[in-house]
Structures are given as C-alpha cells and as structure tokens.
Amino acid sequence: MNYTFTLRTVFPYLGGLVAAAEMTLTLSVLAILISLVIGAAVAVMRRSRLRVVRFAGAAYVEVMRNTPLLVTLYIVYFAAPAIGIRLSSFTAALLGLSLNAAGYMAEIIRAGLIAVPGGQFEAATAQGMTMGQMFRHIIFPQVFRTIYAPLGNQFIAVILASSLASAVAVEEVTSWMETVGANSFRFFETFVVAAVVYVVLCQTINLARLQIGRMLFRQPEARR
Amino acid sequence: MTGSLVFLPLFIKATGTTIWLSWLALLIGAVGGFLIALLRTSRLWPLRVIALLYTEAFRSVPILIVLFFAYFGVPVMLGFDVSPFVAATFALALHASANMSEVVRAGIESVGRGQWEAALASGMRMREVMRHIVAPQALRVILPPSVGVYITVLKESSLASIIGYFELTRTGLLVRETQGGGFGPLLALAAIYFLLSYGISLCGAALERHYAIGGATTSTDAVVGGMA
C-alpha cells in the first residue's frame, strides 16, 4: 500500500515511447488507407447486379464484424507461414488490422453510396459522362461528404484497435507499457503515460477532423 | 481431421467460459452504465462532467492497457494478487459500462419531459410513472443497441487470453500448439465466435424491428462504435 506515483521512474524509457507512438500511428494510418481501398471494393460488390457477388460482399462484412480482431490477427500471423509466406510481425498486424477494419469501412462507404440519389447517376449519364468522370466529379465528392464524420470515428477505432498488435510482437505503445512496466515495476506510471498518449492521439484526430471539416464544407445547408 | 474431434469437449467447455465471462462483464457494466447515465442526466453539473470524463476516457483508451494495468499493476500497487479472471472481468466491465452509459442515456433522453408531466398530472405516483410510462419507452430504445454492446464485450473477452486466462481464444492457441502448428484450430475459433456473435446480432436485428413501431430507435453502430 506504500506505492508512490513517481513519473520520473519512466523518464529513461521515453525515447522508446516516441518510437512506439510512431509505430502506433504508422500502423493506424496505413491500416486506414488499406481498409479504405478494400472497404470501397466490398461496398461496390454489395451493389453488384450478380447475387453471388453481393452475397460475397455481405459475407465479408459479417465475418469481419463478428469475429474478434485478435483471432483475425492470429490467423494472419500463423497462417501465412503455414502456406509458405514469411510475414514480419508488422506486416501481419497491418494486414489483420486492415482486413478487420475493412469490414466496418465497407459499411460506412455503403451508407455513403446509398445517400447519393439515383437521379445523380442518371443526370451525369445523360450528360455523356464516362464512369470515371461521373465518379470523380459527381459521386466521390458527395460520398466523401457523408462518410467524412464516420471516417474520423473509424480512425480513432483503428488507433485503439492497433493496441492488439502487441499480441503479435509489434512494438507499439501498448507493448511499450507492458515491457517497461515489467522491467521497472512501475505499472501505474506506464499505464498513465500510455493512456495519455492514446488520449492525445484520439483527441488530436477529433479536433483535426472538426477543423478540416469546417474548411472543406463551408457551403451553407439551408434552403432559401 | 478426425483427430481434432478429441478437442471438441475442450472447445465446448471454453465456449462456456467465454460466454460466462462476457455475460458477467456485461451485467456489471450494465449496472455501472446505468448509474453513470443517471449522473450524465443529473441536474448538478459537476456530476455531469465526471460522467462525461469517465465515458470519454474509456472511449479513447484501448481496453488492453486497462487489462494490463489491472492484471500487472494493481498487485504491485496494492499488494494483493489479481487473478486473470478478475482482471479480465474488471477491464471488460469498465469498458462496457462506458458504452452502456451512452445507450442508457439515449434511452432516458428519448422520453420527453412532457411525458413525465402528463403522467404526474393524471395522478400517477413517481414509481408508477417510471414503471408504466418511462421504462417501457426507454427499454425500447435501450434494448437493441445493448445487443451491440454485448457483441463488443464478447469479442473483447478474447483479450483475456493475452494475460493467460483459459477462455476460448487461449484454448484454441493451446490446441494449436499441441497439434504442432497449423491454423485449423484458429479457424475453428473464428467459426465459434462468428456463430455466437452473428446469432446474437440477428436477435438484435429482430428486436430492433420489433420495437421500431413508432418512435425513434438509435442505431447500434452509432452509439456503441469501436472495433474489437
């Protein structure tokens, strides 16, 4: 009961913390980008004319949303060597995280696509636009607007989820807390420091999202 | 493949452990979440601030570091041993209470003040108003997203394996080791989690449809959020 909270005890480990925070951020940013690509593909699959393709898209989403991320990570981590591919801890964690996040991302993008009225596709087609022109000038700007806020939430969710990468030996913030805590027995201090890092990362993204959103979407909403 | 059938009883037992752990954490989290929701909707602003900080903190910190702290940190600090089970229940329940408080708050706020006034004016007593007017309406808003909270707890309970608790995931890893590698047992794990979680989410969707008659229900994802 005579434990005293002394932050000084973790000072020697702060260098490692910076590297760890960089790892957390790198992992999260890459996972968001990759899951955006996979998620977009899955969302488009769910609008296909072919039933099989629609089903495959829906199945992907449900499987990813209904299995624990940790299990996905282990499967990627252990399955790759079993089929003869060598993956580093980082690559395995990134892949598992991205595949899992893509399940949620697909739903976000799907909702964004549904929000574009059918008349928009018609008007653009009637004006002679190609698929590419329609996507670039009509669909993307509208979808981006609707998915912008959920995208920010998803970014935060991925940062928190990236803590599980410590389970497959990636040296990010959570594994920093675990190893430094075990070496120094200062678990309270390492916990507080790690928590602060996560809170700062999440709140920075939150604020940045609001600020950037204000700059991007300045046009007024009201009718007349 | 017939060899792996030997492990079937082990998987069944471990599934039971996972269900037990997740339900216990959900129940504790629901009680805690209810209390925090009362603070959130309190008339005293310091209570509202405390409740807000609590929910915001647990929504911007990964549950895994809470788990590590509970398991490794608390014994060092307080000088008594914490079993993996207790640490896992504690961490899961904390996170669930933060999620649950948001769900309950939405439920409470969905019942307008006018309802209270109308019911009291018609001569009902407080308890009767709560029972006949507020509870049924709030429940309709609370129940469907609670299913989402549970699914999150269920998936998060897999983290208990990291501190050595023998629930489903840990068992799957053990079976994998005794088999000398491969990923069959991991796929079995994924399949079991999927059946549990998807089955429950179907129930949740049915609930949502059942309660959707009139009045707004909040969307599960919007309130619960998060990946696990």
Next chain:
Amino acid sequence: MSDAPILELADVVKRFGSRTILDGISLSVAPREIVCIVGPSGTGKSTLLRCVNGLEDIQGGEIRFEQTRVEARAKSIKAVRMRIGMIFQQFNLYPHLTALQNVMLAPVVVHGEDRKIVEERARALFEKVRLSPRINAYPAQLSGGEQQRVAIARALAANPHLLMFDEATSALDPETVGDVLAVMRDLAVEGRTMLVVTHEIRFAADVGTRMVFMDQGKIVEDANPREMLAHPKTERARQFFSSIRG
C-alpha cells in the same frame, strides 16, 4: 416538312423482365418541332425519353438520332448524349456544386471546352433563364422553380440539338410553375427541337406543334394539339382529356 428527321423511332419495344412497357413505338421528329407527349401515368412516357438517350436499352426496333443508331451499350452513345439535353422532374442538380458550376461541368469535362468560353456562355444562359443574381447559390439554397431553371441552363450549356423534358413542372409549387413554363416558351420561340412529356395541357396546346397521346405502351393518337384536344379520335383519349380537365 422537307427537313430530314432529327430523331426517328421505328417499332421500338422495351421490356422490363416479362412486362412490355413500350409496345412498338414509331415516331419521327423533324428539326424545330415541339412534340408534346401526354397520357396516363405508367404508360411509358418517361421510359420512352430514357430510351432515346440510352439510359435504357431496347429489346426491339430501332432508334436513330441524327443518323446515329442509339445503342445504350455502344461507344457511340456518348456522342448522342452530348447532343441531347435532358431535364428531369426532380431537377437532379449536383448538390455539391454551385448553380454556375452545375452548368459549366459537362461542357468543360465531357466536351473538353475552354473554361473561359464556357463561363461566358453560362452567364448568358443564366440571363436567359432569368437567374443571374442566383448564379453562385447552391441547389439547396434555391426554390424548386429556380432549381429547374438552372437544370434547363445546364442542359442548354452543351448546345444540344434536341431538348427532352420529363414532367419538368410536376414537382413544383404552383406559383413557380409559370416561371419554368415561360422559359420553355422562350426556347420554343427560338426554334429549338423539343420532346416534352407534360401534364400541362394548356402549355401543350399553346406551344406544341404536335401532340402525341400514349396509352399502355402504344401511341394512340398523333396530331396537331388543338385539333386533338377539340376532336379526340379515340374513346381513351377523350376520357383522358376530360379526366385531367377535372
């Protein structure tokens, strides 16, 4: 009537699954004609317009626009669409672009025209539809009638040879209908070729050079508007006109 037809439909058949929506439509439109298409709801009027610019494919017959065969899935469809302006009942303006940007987008992006020249033309078009002060507003800030006039300017910006209106005033408040009809009248006076699906019988009688009455996927009557209104040849047309006159 010596002009070669700008648009020719020969025995066009359109099916959705097993339902036949257009059942052998033949129609020829000469330059400067203003053809008003009328008929009961669900008869296939919108579908007919959509087939003309290949928004729908057809299962039988042939559509020719300025000598080009219209095929929904062919490469040539783009050139056809670039020469046909379409105005929709629901306006379908692009909500993330201002009125001016809505008008300029296709000429710049699809036709590859110079931005400066397009902008000049666009400003003149806003003058024509009497919306110059609202040029920088977003669609959400415009009334229905204003949005529809922007949509007309947008269609005109591509210098189309044919304008198609699909119930352009049906989604409007009564007090703004007149503004849109006035613009359409101006276009008729200019000598534009127009294919107009409408329930505004008065407009059709005043402005139309021809009236086509459709029912159940077929053209039942095709005549001068005043003549058809005064002496419908078929019982179905008689019933329809008396029903919409109330």
